[in-house]
Amino acid sequence: MIDDEKLFAWLDGELEPEEAAEVEAAVAADDRLGALAQHHRRMQLQLSAAFDSVAELPMPDGLRKAAAPGVEIHHFPRARRLWGVPQWAAMAATLAVGVMAGSLIAPRSTAPVAADSGKLYAAADLDRALDTQLASAPAGDRIRVGLTFRDRRGAICRSFTGPGESGVACADGERWQVRGLFAPASGQQSEYRMAAGPDPNLMALVDSMIAGEPLDAAAERTARDRGWK
């Protein structure tokens, strides 16, 4: 007999492997239990998606100032007006650094990030790097992939660092949806920054998204061969 708490603990990945296997077998064998698990899983996805949309709400100026007193805030008014980039993307960039990085999201075919229907996707060589490059690959490429991991919804996500930007993108069908974007801090351009190790903002973002451990080199290669599904 699987009680509610145990079923939920299983859904949340809180059970030891043995117990998890027991629940998994029970869920597979019992249609009613299977349907219940399905309903709860869907409800949780909806709930977390609803609250994730908070990131798309305009950030009140008071909050920005409270978070970073003394940091001069630069707005990106053009980004949203011209290309429909949601506020959060501008926020991620402004907040992280307080410096302008206008080339990040630009209407050029070489820009690493492109907006589509209000979402941001990797483009050009960022898209290529995310598709093909393994995190274990030797450094030297313009864009470096840091960690590959699964988020709480099971999508493959990868953190990246380039000369002008760093961030996290997750596989969304055939594309990489950019889930967070940071511009380098002032005085921390390119090589210096690459040598300085991971950006704490980036690590905090990964930390907020990751489910379990990052993929190791073998699992990463397998994931790539399966098209990042």
Add this chain to the structure above:
Amino acid sequence: MGSSVTFENGLVALLPRLRRFAHALSRSRADADDLTQVTLERALRSRDQWRAGTRLDSWLYRIMRNLWIDTARARTRRAKFEAPAEEGEHLGQDPRPAMDATLDLRRAMDAMSSLPDEQREVVALVLVEGFGYRETAEMLELPVGTVASRLARGRIALLQMLGEPA
């Protein structure tokens, strides 16, 4: 200087998560942003109490949760006199990203608000913020079993409210 840079970067980086947590706890978007703001202000004033090397996120969540609890009584009293949550609140200025969410934020906040406080905070930390049971138990200073049972009750109530379209 090192730890102050880390603290400030961390605060800024965690702002989106804190704001999301505030929305999961609060009845209205205005309350959520107020809660976020007082949390940031309190955190900056109390920064000496944060020990570098310990998790900044748990520390900030705990501050927010305690501030939220502190205002719980006033909130309940006021709620009796307030009109239902704002009509016509929209998600951002560009409607498109908002349309992607099958359950919109307004509905999710209403459902969360109907949970008792002690279930709501557990649901917010585990289901919305993705913390493990043990981390949640530590933040709330509760036994893990209590976290699991409150989470179960909250979840069952939420499924009734949100789960199946009528």
